[in-house]
Amino acid sequence: MSDPRVAGVGLTHFGKRPERTGREMFADAGLAALDDAGIDPDDVEALFYGNFMGELAEHQGHQAPLMAEAVGLDVPATRYESACASSGAALRDAVLRVRNGEADVVLVGGSERMTNIGTAAATDALSIAADDLYEIRAGITFPGAYALMARAYFEEFGGSREDLAEIAVKNHEHALPNEYAQMQQEITTEDALDAPTIADPLGLYDSCPITDGATAAVVTSEEYAEEHGLDAQVAITGTGQGGDKMALHDRQYLSRTPATEDAATEAYADAGIEAADVEFLEVHDCFTIAEVLALEGLGCYEPGDAIGAAGRGETTRHGDLPVNLSGGLKAKGHPVGATGVAQLISITKLLEGRHPRSDAVSDASTAVAHNAGGTVASATVHVLEEVGR
Amino acid sequence: MSDEVRDDGFDDLLDAVADGEGFYVECDEGHGSLPPRLACPQCGSQELSEEPLPESGEIVTYTIVAVPTPQFADDAPYVTAVVDFGPVSVTGQVRGVDPEDVETGQVVGIDVDETVTSGDRLLVFERR
Ligand SMILES: [Zn+2]
Numbered sequence: 001m002s003d004p005r006v007a008g009v010g011l012t013h014f015g016k017r018p019e020r021t022g023r024e025m026f027a028d029a030g031l032a033a034l035d036d037a038g039i040d041p042d043d044v045e046a047l048f049y050g051n052f053m054g055e056l057a058e059h060q061g062h063q064a065p066l067m068a069e070a071v072g073l074d075v076p077a078t079r080y081e082s083a084c085a086s087s088g089a090a091l092r093d094a095v096l097r098v099r100n101g102e103a104d105v106v107l108v109g110g111s112e113r114m115t116n117i118g119t120a121a122a123t124d125a126l127s128i129a130a131d132d133l134y135e136i137r138a139g140i141t142f143p144g145a146y147a148l149m150a151r152a153y154f155e156e157f158g159g160s161r162e163d164l165a166e167i168a169v170k171n172h173e174h175a176l177p178n179e180y181a182q183m184q185q186e187i188t189t190e191d192a193l194d195a196p197t198i199a200d201p202l203g204l205y206d207s208c209p210i211t212d213g214a215t216a217a218v219v220t221s222e223e224y225a226e227e228h229g230l231d232a233q234v235a236i237t238g239t240g241q242g243g244d245k246m247a248l249h250d251r252q253y254l255s256r257t258p259a260t261e262d263a264a265t266e267a268y269a270d271a272g273i274e275a276a277d278v279e280f281l282e283v284h285d286c287f288t289i290a291e292v293l294a295l296e297g298l299g300c301y302e303p304g305d306a307i308g309a310a311g312r313g314e315t316t317r318h319g320d321l322p323v324n325l326s327g328g329l330k331a332k333g334h335p336v337g338a339t340g341v342a343q344l345i346s347i348t349k350l351l352e353g354r355h356p357r358s359d360a361v362s363d364a365s366t367a368v369a370h371n372a373g374g375t376v377a378s379a380t381v382h383v384l385e386e387v388g389r
Numbered sequence: 390m391s392d393e394v395r396d397d398g399f400d401d402l403l404d405a406v407a408d409g410e411g412f413y414v415e416c417d418e419g420h421g422s423l424p425p426r427l428a429c430p431q432c433g434s435q436e437l438s439e440e441p442l443p444e445s446g447e448i449v450t451y452t453i454v455a456v457p458t459p460q461f462a463d464d465a466p467y468v469t470a471v472v473d474f475g476p477v478s479v480t481g482q483v484r485g486v487d488p489e490d491v492e493t494g495q496v497v498g499i500d501v502d503e504t505v506t507s508g509d510r511l512l513v514f515e516r517r
Binding site: 120121123124127133134135136137138139140141143144147148149151152155196197198199200201202245247248249250254 | 430449462464479480481511512
């Protein structure tokens, strides 16, 4: 059994492009990935595609065949829907398919069109990642659900809005040179603290923006990469997935994310590493508090200790454990179904030295991508390692 | 969301709460959950019974939602809270108190009220 390689990656600019259809965005990303891989498109055997709200935003279900067609591929295609972890889940199955020897070349990715329906409708569409009967009908919004977790965290472990603001400041700073990011805009802690409240204690700058965008990656077997002389230096050496109860009130913890813990345990064992071996991460920071919960769930910090990590400088690009060098969902943007593969793309480019923030991790060879769905009722974790040519 | 078709379990619970006879689903291991359930979400047991919901619970976390979904456009700002009733926890809106005066640890009872925006029924909590 060998480790699948990331042979090529492609993505659209993330941002507000309401007039662009999902199929056009995915074609853009998918063709870029095939071009980057430099493979014969006829070698692609399947498409694993993530999308969350296509029915609501584009009145389009059954998107996967449409997306295969959009990149000119005549292959079996399946859509994965795990809310914000949709393309993380798609990636996991792509990795398993290749690793099990049942395919040599697969395309994995996602797209999401969100801004065309306006903020109110997008807020509504995002909310349905929660339990309709018992959460949405009580007025839960996506930010509201994370606000419940943030307050529970503050109550259990301490921490403040100032600590969360430091995370937003960090991720905005990281995104500054990222030409694909939605927000290439530096902010201060004062900007974050003075911004309007969305769902107390979370404000506008604690939240990722609403984003249009698509991502794609070509994943191949190690053997295929060698036979075809591909420049594929990054291997996916570990994959894991975890789950939790859908509604927050049915969970054992409001301030911890066992789905992430389980996914990380599985992925680290799969890769033969420990949390201490991880040198940088792209984690699912849909809200600032989510980055804290992720870093603790991933075993990089003990519960209660990650809240001050950004403020202490540990997770900045100058720190020992850079987190979200792409800008994260917070500044790079969060086209929901495309995000899991966006993290894979960022890490691949960072490891290969072709990301504008690669300098921050020039000596690193092991990184982790963490993708979460809803309030982390779903989570996927992938370990990526630079293995050379 | 239709006014015509009920949601079995959910609407049964709201009817019961409105009549002052709230209940929850309990498995033979003592795990609580909300209906409809055919299996316990904690342990998978199919030995389930309906038990009376305790009279009061404690707010364990809450948020003041300023930016709502369209269904709550005229309700905002409002307080949504998770309340621990012991064997089971419930999400609902805290009514009858200034949002700024809500705190974790406060003891509340449960009732059914309507949303301002659409008149849809929802579970609400009131200070005890
Ligand atoms: Zn049980």
